[in-house]
Amino acid sequence: LTQLHTGHIGLNAYLTCFGIVNTSHCPTCNEPETVNHFFFTCRRFGQQCDALRHALHAANHQQLSKRSLLGKSKNRTLLLDYVVATGRFPQYTPSPS
Template identity: 35%
Template sequence: MDKWEARFRTSPRYLRMFPPRSPPRISHVNATLIGLPRQWCSLIVQLQSGHIGLNAHLHRIQRSPTPNCDSCTATGNSKPETVNHFLFECPTYRKERHLMKQKLGRGADSLAHLLLGKKDTLRELIKFTGRTGRLKATFGEFCLD
């Protein structure tokens, strides 16, 4: 284990990205991302770390007046727009989530499976994100074959 990996393993972000049950080796995560477009890798790493253009993070860095999901707030149900909310809970993306679940099965209900999965799983996650259009301002259009 090199110096950087040892330092990273002691950081709070490591525990958020890799819960204590079965942390994958960093080399495994890097190997999964090899060959994917840079835009996709950036999205996946930002989803893993929680440092992404969703209101919970933007509010934390003082770029959004509220941490709540705009869609849910408009319907009178204020919930923080976290990665978990975006991927699993927000009713606005119910249709997109259903399409992803059709392809991935039960794996679509697991954050670890989605963010640390194989390339096919990551591809479906990218498709989901592209279909929602929620992160279009940050990442632009996703080129999906």
């Protein structure tokens, strides 16, 4: 969660700073792959984002922003479910039991 909050996570916008990837852009959307892009605008994860929005709405959290997602402890489970559902960070996916 700290990495998502600071942006120091394996998204292309951050990885280009270290020469790990050649482009800062999302391979699907061709926009900078930032945390905000990952959470809110990436077409690749539209279905997962819709599920996150629905879960937040059901939990009476109307505002969908990086700050509200990362700043409220009661959103952590929903946020982690989203991260796992996208498969974008396989290193953070729980291994099967």
